[in-house]
Amino acid sequence: MGVLVCCDCFFYRKSKTKPNGKKPPAEEKKQYLEPEFTKIRVVDFDLKELVVLPREIDLNEWLASNTTTFFNLINLQYSTISEFCTGDTCQAMTACNTIYYWYDERGKKTKCTAPQYVDFVMSLCQKLVTDEEIFPTKYGKEFPNSFESLVKKICRYLFHVLAHLYWAHFKETVAMDLQGHLNTLYAHFIVFVREFNLVDPKETCIMDDLSEVLCTPAPPPAPTPAPSAPASAPSPSSQNHVTER
Template identity: 80%
Template sequence: MLGDHCAAPADRVLLGQPPKTGLHCKMVFRAVSKVLRKSKAKPNGKKPGAEEKKVYLEPEHARSRIADFAFKELVVLPREIDLHEWLASNTTTFFHHINLQYSTISEFCTGETCQTMAVCNTQYYWYDERGKKVKCTAPQYVDFVMSSVQKLVTDEDVFPTKYGREFPSSFESLVKKICRFLFHVLGHIYWAHFKETLALELHGHLNTLYVHFILFAREFNLLDPKETAVMDDLTEVLCGGPGGAGGGGPGAQNHVKER
C-alpha cells in the first residue's frame, strides 16, 4: 500500500525551488530566441558536420545545481519504508519532475526541429502495443512516454495507494521500463535543447534532476548500463563516473544506433 506515495523526502529536496517558468517571460523567450538564431543545429536534433562541443559538459554549466545535497545518501532505502513503496514514490516523483522539465522547452521541440528522437549517436523508436516499431518525431515520442507512464502511475493495480492493496509481481520490471523511457527524455533535453535550457536559466534544475535520477537508478539497478552508456560523459562529469555504467568509449562516435 502506497499512502499518497509516502510524501518522500525526494519531493522536498529535488525541486524545492520550482523552475522559474513564469518569471519575466518576454525577456526569457527573447533570450531563447537569440540563442536559437545563433544555433546552427539541423532540423533533427543533431548537430551539423562533426559533433559540436557539448555545451552541457562545460565546467561552468556542469557545476550548476539548485541545491548541494549528498544524493548518494538521499537515495538509500530508509529502514522503515518498504522497497516497493520507496520505488513507487520516487518513480512517480521523477516522472512529474522530468515531465515538468521537458515542458519548459517543449515549444522548441517540434516535428521540424526534432524529426527523430535522437540522443547523441542513438536514435530511439517507439514500439506500439503489438510490438511494432514506430518511427516518430521527438515530441511524438515524448508524448507516448508521458502518456504511457501517466497511465501506469495512476493505475491502482500497478501503483496502489489504498490500504491493503499489494504491488503486482511485475512491479520492479515496470519501474525499470519507466526509468528507461524517462532517461531517453532527459538525454534528449541535454542533447537537443540544452541551449534553450541554459537561456531559461534552468540548467541547474536539469543537472540536479539528472544526478538524483541516475544515482537512484544505480542504487536499485533500474537502468541497464548499455542503455545509459550514451550519456556516460555527462554522468562522469555530474556523478563522478559511470559507476559500472558500461562502455561508451571514444570509438564509433559518428555511428548512429537504433533502439
C-alpha cells in the same frame, strides 16, 4: 493513436566519408559538459544519501514514491522547452548517436518525432502511476509481481527524455537559466536508478561523460589553516639597556 507499450533504440554511426568523398563536419561540441554549466546545481550535497532506502520503508513503496516523483519532475522539465521541440526541429527522438524507435502492440517499429515520442512516454507513465492495481495507494493493497519490471520500463523511458533534453535542447534550457534544475534532476535520477539497478548501464552509457561529472561527489574542501598569532612586541625587561658612562 493508442498508447504504445514498448520501445527500443537503434544506434547509428557516422561514416568517415560522405558519398562524394568529403569528410563529414566535426561532431558538435557538447555544451552541457562545459565546466561553467556542470558546476551549476540547485542543491550541493551527496545525492547518495537521498536515494538510500530508509530502514522503515518497504522497497516497493520507496520505488513507487520516487518513480512517481521523477515522472512528474521530468515531465515538468520537458514542458519548459516543449515549444522548441517540434516535428520540424526534432524529426526523430535522438540523443548522442542514438535514435529511439517505438514498437506498437503488433510489434511494428515506428520512427517518431521527438514530441510524439515524449507524448507516448508521458501518456504511458501517467497511465501506469495512476493505476491502483500497479501503483497502489490504499493501505493493505499489494504490489503486483510485475511491479519492478514496470518501474524499470518507466525509468528507461524517462532516461530517453532526459538525454534528449541535454542533446537537443540544452541551449534553450540555459537561455531560461534552468540548467541548474536539469543538472540536479539528472544527477538525482541517475544516482537513484544505479542504487536499485533500474536501468541497464548499456542504455545509459551514451551519457556516461555527463554522469561522471554530475554524479561523482565533490571532494571535501581542504581545511582552512588557523591564522597564526601576531608577533608580540618585546617586553622592556628583554631589551638590552645601555648605561651611560
